[in-house]
Amino acid sequence: MTHALEISGLKKVYDNGFEALKGIDLVVKEGDFFALLGPNGAGKSTTIGIVSSLVKKTSGDVSVFGYSLDKQLAQAKQQIGLVPQEFNFSNFEAVWDIVVNQAGYYGLPRKEAEQRAEKYLRQLDLWDKRFVASRMLSGGMKRRLMIARALIHEPRLLILDEPTAGVDIELRRSMWQFLTEINRSGTTIILTTHYLEEAESLCRNIAIIDAGKIVENTSMKALLKQLHREVFVFDCVNELPEDFSLPGFDSSRMDAHCVEVAVERGDSLNAIFTALTEQGVEVASMRNKANRLEELFVSLLAKK
Amino acid sequence: MNYQQQWIAFSTLVRKEIRRFLRIWMQTLLPPAITMSLYFIIFGTLIGSRIGDMGGFTYMEFVVPGLIMMSVVTNAYSNVVSSFFGAKFQRFVEEILVSPMSNSIVLWGYVIGGVARGLLVGLIVTLLSLFFTKLQVQHVAVTIGIVLLTSIMFSLAGFINAVYANNFDDVSIVPTFVLTPLTYLGGVFYSIDLLPEFWAKVSQLNPMLYIVNAFRYGLLGVSDVSVGLAFGMVGLFTLAAYGYCLYLLNTGKRLRQ
Known part of the structure; x- marks a missing residue:
């Protein structure tokens, strides 16, 4: 061909x-x-x-x-x-x-x-x-x-x-x-x-x-x-406390209404929602933190 | 590309070049018409009447062939140098470089554009001169031959200048500092018989002398130099310039990184 x-x-x-x-x-x-x-x-x-x-x-x-x-x-x-x-x-x-x-x-x-x-x-x-x-x-x-x-x-x-x-x-x-x-x-x-x-x-x-x-x-x-990990941002309805964290997850509070959580490929997002519910957090919306390809691009260039 | 496609490519480039200088006629056709009219009035009529005959002709009759040739040379050169450098400067030369046109078609496209402007301005100046004197062409083949060959040669020279030019100053250097002095010293306004022997010999090194005299021979039937030698020199320079232009295009020197 x-x-x-x-x-x-x-x-x-x-x-x-x-x-x-x-x-x-x-x-x-x-x-x-x-x-x-x-x-x-x-x-x-x-x-x-x-x-x-x-x-x-x-x-x-x-x-x-x-x-x-x-x-x-x-x-x-x-x-x-x-x-x-x-x-x-x-x-x-x-x-x-x-x-x-x-x-x-x-x-x-x-x-x-x-x-x-x-x-x-x-x-x-x-x-x-x-x-x-x-x-x-x-x-x-x-x-x-x-x-x-x-x-x-x-x-x-x-x-x-x-x-x-x-x-x-x-x-x-x-x-x-x-x-x-x-x-x-x-x-x-x-x-x-x-x-x-x-x-x-x-x-x-x-x-x-x-x-x-x-x-x-x-x-x-x-x-x-090749992406093993993605980061999701959860926009919350109620205000999050200063020391907010999600046990069992790699998470961090971004501001009073946002928390980001890293997820390994294959992990279920349901577990995150369950954990958030248990903490009394109501999720308004959810989004990918960054373009997936962009992350990969940066990591590839850093590696080589 | 087959022959028909090559012809289409060539005629497209020629048409584009001719339309370019017609579109900007205020910059390309009008100035030489005004300048040459002033030459005819001042040198031909006002000063010429006091100079008297030169080489058996009135001064006006004597200077007209040189002034026509000066217009042809300057305009053929300027057309190609400004058009091709403009294409380089605005980068639309890439339209041509990425196309399958052969380098010789590209070169001839630009050269014919320069020849067309040179001849058109030459015709305008000739028509203007008829208001001041009578012109009778003595040798038609010599007249047409030398004007064609000269306009081709200076179009090629303009192309070389455009390839090497880095800015608009480089485009005007040759016409201002080389072409104009050579033309003025090339027997446009006087016969070299009037010069002291040393300067007459120095003048023979000036290629413009041969071009002006060959054209004058075509119109008036008199020349300070051998017409055969004039054709030989212009032909040789044209061949050399053509070869060098093709070399520049084939190697991509200063055109492709």
């Missing part, structure tokens, strides 16, 4: 001597929704830059749907749509021109380019802004414009480098929905993000990169299974 992306032994040393990638291996299956996570400076954008040929690799091999970047660069590029982290379109061009011109660069006839431009600009709610100069768009619209531009040649692999950075929650969720639909229609998606909740809800497989090395590469399910 041909993989959407195959990277082996990829190294990158910048001219200033900084070793951004220290020989990474990565495989992304066709049709996957793949998350590439890592702290700032870990090597995510360098990896994406090399795959999209904006950054020159020092050594290693990269192939996109079987097309080697070294030997079949044009074919490999034809498979990729890139949504970079920073806005990279002409401030003076209109939305329509940016999208239609990009189609032209991929060899799409004008008529077909215009049909597709209409399709994607409508889907991404930019149709009314098609004749507006890109500099007049809001941040969220600019992000959507970059997605429309990346999709115009209908790539088999869509790479998004922090696509929802600085985007409000409502818009972020509508973008998630759009990306999920694109993925369902058969486009492989690779996503880098700082919003771990985003990766958790969208992606099936995940790689974590740190200091130029892949420190974890597995399915999202398998990764989340």
Whole structure:
């Protein structure tokens, strides 16, 4: 089976001597929704830059749907749509021109380019802004414009480098929905993000990169299974005494109305409720203290 | 990409480049028209009438070919350097770098944009000159050949400048400190026969002298230098610049990290 992306032994040393990638291996299956996570400076954008040929690799091999970047660069590029982290379109061009011109660069006839431009600009709610100069768009619209531009040649692999950075929650969720639909229609998606909740809800497989090395590469399910412990916060109706504690549990009083309790994987939450009831505490609501993936991410980086 | 796709990519880039300089015509087409009109009025009419004939022609007839060529050179160069550097500066050069277009298509797309602006400004200046003098083209092939080759050469030079430029100052250094002095000293306003022997020989090191004289030969039928040598030099410089531009694109120097 041909993989959407195959990277082996990829190294990158910048001219200033900084070793951004220290020989990474990565495989992304066709049709996957793949998350590439890592702290700032870990090597995510360098990896994406090399795959999209904006950054020159020092050594290693990269192939996109079987097309080697070294030997079949044009074919490999034809498979990729890139949504970079920073806005990279002409401030003076209109939305329509940016999208239609990009189609032209991929060899799409004008008529077909215009049909597709209409399709994607409508889907991404930019149709009314098609004749507006890109500099007049809001941040969220600019992000959507970059997605429309990346999709115009209908790539088999869509790479998004922090696509929802600085985007409000409502818009972020509508973008998630759009990306999920694109993925369902058969486009492989690779996503880098700082919003771990985003990766958790969208992606099936995940790689974590740190200091130029892949420190974890597995399915999202398998990764989340590694969580042994979760912390729940209980919001209580009545006021808790200063020295409140829950015997038999790792708990601590957060404030007059909140208590947090750590739970080992497999433990029943009913026991906690029973203990709270015995103490005369009435629970108003309960929530996870932190994003599960976020906790795992931090612990993984701390370990490696 | 098959040939049809390559043609679509190339024509997209050319159309974009031409639309860019037409959209900002107040910055690209109007200034040379005004500047050259002033040259025609001051140097051609006011001062020229006191200078008398030069090389068997009125002074106005003598300076017109050089002024047309000066406009072509400056505008072909400026178009590519400002457009490509602008694309680098705003990072939308990445639109092109991630696409499957070959490097030679990218280069020719920008070069043809520069040639188009150079020729359009040259045409505007030529039409303006007709208000001041009569022009009769003596050698059509030489005139068209040298103006095309020159605009290609300076578009390529503009591309090299854009690749190396780090800021907008770097974009204006060459036109201000190299192109303009070379053009002024390249026989636009005088025949090198008027210069002392030493300075006449020094002038022969100036490539603009050959370009201006070849164009003047095309229009008026006179030249201070060999027209064949002029074509040879411009052709050689064009080939060298083309090779270097492709080298820059193929290696990704200063374009890909």
